[in-house]
Amino acid sequence: MRSYYLVLRSVLRLKPWLRKCLARCRHCGIFFLTDPRNAGRQDLGCPFGCSRAHRQRQSTRRSTAYYREPEGKVKKQALNARRRQTPQPPLPANPAPPELRPILPYICVMVGLIEGRPVALWEVVAMLERTARQHRMVRTRRIDQSVAQLHEKPP
Numbered sequence: 001m002r003s004y005y006l007v008l009r010s011v012l013r014l015k016p017w018l019r020k021c022l023a024r025c026r027h028c029g030i031f032f033l034t035d036p037r038n039a040g041r042q043d044l045g046c047p048f049g050c051s052r053a054h055r056q057r058q059s060t061r062r063s064t065a066y067y068r069e070p071e072g073k074v075k076k077q078a079l080n081a082r083r084r085q086t087p088q089p090p091l092p093a094n095p096a097p098p099e100l101r102p103i104l105p106y107i108c109v110m111v112g113l114i115e116g117r118p119v120a121l122w123e124v125v126a127m128l129e130r131t132a133r134q135h136r137m138v139r140t141r142r143i144d145q146s147v148a149q150l151h152e153k154p155p
């Protein structure tokens, strides 16, 4: 989490106008950047799971209430039957690294604020892939250089 706050601080230093987008999660108290339209609100949940967990709890509450009704019961049986028949959709070809997946929506918001435009989740995934590839290239180049140096001046 310390590295997260380091990133947040350096982003705010580079883009001081984003300070007004700084919000605090009302569930866990973590600071995060939010959409300018939400600036100043005190009732936000962080994108690290709190707001999702909150939404999920609410939707579970809604659907348990609904499925208790007779009409809902019939629908649920149909849903369950269909679920047994349809195979699960395949995973996307290039999923984000698992350690980054929970914070993808957050990176999405952050990149969107920095670039001043709405950014889609797949764009963030593509961006992360590009960065990872560049890191690999730099590393390979460095190894190549050391090998070349060893060739010139063997130890």
Ligand SMILES: [Zn+2]
Pocket (backbone or CB within 6 Å): 025, 026, 027, 028, 029, 030, 045, 046, 047, 048, 049, 050, 051
């Ligand atoms: Zn939270």
